Amino acid sequence: MAYYLPADWSRFFLIIHLMVSVFAIGSVTHHWWLVVKKNGSSERLYRFAVWMATGYTLALLLGILIYPGYNVLVRKPPLGMLEASASWAVGLFEIKEHLGTIALAMLPWLVISARFYEQLNRMQRISYVIATWLFTIFVYYVFIVGALVTIIRTF
Amino acid sequence: MHRAVNAAVLGLTFFLVAYCLCFWFGIMPKFYPLLGEVHFASLPGKHITVKFVGSAIVGLVAGIFGFLIGRRLPEKTSPFLYALFFLTMTGACSYLVMREVLAYIWR
Numbered sequence: 001m002a003y004y005l006p007a008d009w010s011r012f013f014l015i016i017h018l019m020v021s022v023f024a025i026g027s028v029t030h031h032w033w034l035v036v037k038k039n040g041s042s043e044r045l046y047r048f049a050v051w052m053a054t055g056y057t058l059a060l061l062l063g064i065l066i067y068p069g070y071n072v073l074v075r076k077p078p079l080g081m082l083e084a085s086a087s088w089a090v091g092l093f094e095i096k097e098h099l100g101t102i103a104l105a106m107l108p109w110l111v112i113s114a115r116f117y118e119q120l121n122r123m124q125r126i127s128y129v130i131a132t133w134l135f136t137i138f139v140y141y142v143f144i145v146g147a148l149v150t151i152i153r154t155f
Numbered sequence: 156m157h158r159a160v161n162a163a164v165l166g167l168t169f170f171l172v173a174y175c176l177c178f179w180f181g182i183m184p185k186f187y188p189l190l191g192e193v194h195f196a197s198l199p200g201k202h203i204t205v206k207f208v209g210s211a212i213v214g215l216v217a218g219i220f221g222f223l224i225g226r227r228l229p230e231k232t233s234p235f236l237y238a239l240f241f242l243t244m245t246g247a248c249s250y251l252v253m254r255e256v257l258a259y260i261w262r
Contacts, residue, residue, distance in 0.1 A: 120157060
């Protein structure tokens with residue numbers, strides 16, 4: 001039993017992963033914009049938070065699907081070459097995986113805060129803004145490094 | 156003040172601690188036998204699947220416990236929860252980033 005998808009399937013899911021990621025980054029940016037500009041009602045905030053959570057989770061699940069194949073076929077020897085030729089890129093990629101996982105765990109906080117925005121006290125609102133900034137930075141890092149590493153070497 | 160927000164913050168704190176501990180102590184390899192016989196040469200991809208996905212699952216289970224505990228805490232604990240979270244977040248991100256920088260970027 002193999003624990004990774006063959007290269008053809010991996011390539012197919014990589015493209016789907018990219019498309020869903022573009023959707024996710026769009027919804028993350030909209031949510032961030034509403035929070036920063038403070039011009040969104042609780043209803044609008046919640047709507048974009050839900051889109052953001054859905055898109056990001058879907059993108060992450062697709063990433064998990066191709067991750068083992070990426071490690072075997074692209075990254076680690078004997079089949080993969082990335083670790084030998086550009087270990088710095090592997091380092092950036094590993095950081096991306098960690099930040100991406102932390103961002104996933106931040107989602108319930110952001111969605112609940114958006115849902116009950118009117119009922120939050122001052123400290124909770126400030127923390128929500130900080131968390132939104134952190135989450136957005138993490139997701140942008142994940143998106144940019146994912147694209148960069150794919151450009152360097154892929155399936 | 157909404158208790159569910161505080162619960163989510165404590166859940167996230169628990170997640171961060173559990174996730175980092177899995178990597179710090181290399182806990183996940185101990186779960187390999189649960190997934191069947193391990194043979195790296197014949198099962199490429201298994202190690203990394205268990206390492207990342209397994210650590211995330213352990214973290215999420217810890218996070219759910221944190222959420223359930225957080226819902227029961229009184230509202231006055233809120234400042235403490237936020238201080239604890241931002242401290243944990245700083246520590247966890249520093250550890251995880253430096254771990255990969257030392258392993259791959261500055262080697």
